[in-house]
Amino acid sequence: MQIIFESRDTDGTQMRDFSVQRVRFALRRLANFVPHAKVQFTDVNGPRGGVDKRCQVELKTDTARTVVIASLARDWRTALDRSLSRATRVLTRNLQRTQKPVRDRTAKLALAS
Numbered sequence: 001m002q003i004i005f006e007s008r009d010t011d012g013t014q015m016r017d018f019s020v021q022r023v024r025f026a027l028r029r030l031a032n033f034v035p036h037a038k039v040q041f042t043d044v045n046g047p048r049g050g051v052d053k054r055c056q057v058e059l060k061t062d063t064a065r066t067v068v069i070a071s072l073a074r075d076w077r078t079a080l081d082r083s084l085s086r087a088t089r090v091l092t093r094n095l096q097r098t099q100k101p102v103r104d105r106t107a108k109l110a111l112a113s
Helices: 016-026 076-098 105-112
Strands: 001-006 036-043 055-058 067-073
Touching: 001 016, 016 036, 016 076, 036 076, 055 076, 067 076
Parallel strands: 001 036
Antiparallel strands: 036 055, 055 067
């Protein structure tokens, strides 16, 4: 899986290794479906503080649609975790919609008994 990391903020660039590790861990079950992931960190308010750390996670898949999730938090780590948890839920739901349920004769026989 290819992970692209972007941040213009100096504090955000220090989170590069950690964020790549978190993306690999969060998508370990879905790695076959997600060949490309992109993580962007931006500081909305600048040095003024507050809830202004924005993390955007973009997951590109071959079978399902592209999933883009953004979240705001007080710190980079929380914003990243929130974005990844929502992105994995949405991606899992989209993949379940695209896959047809497996129904064969043995399943019908088991239900009839």
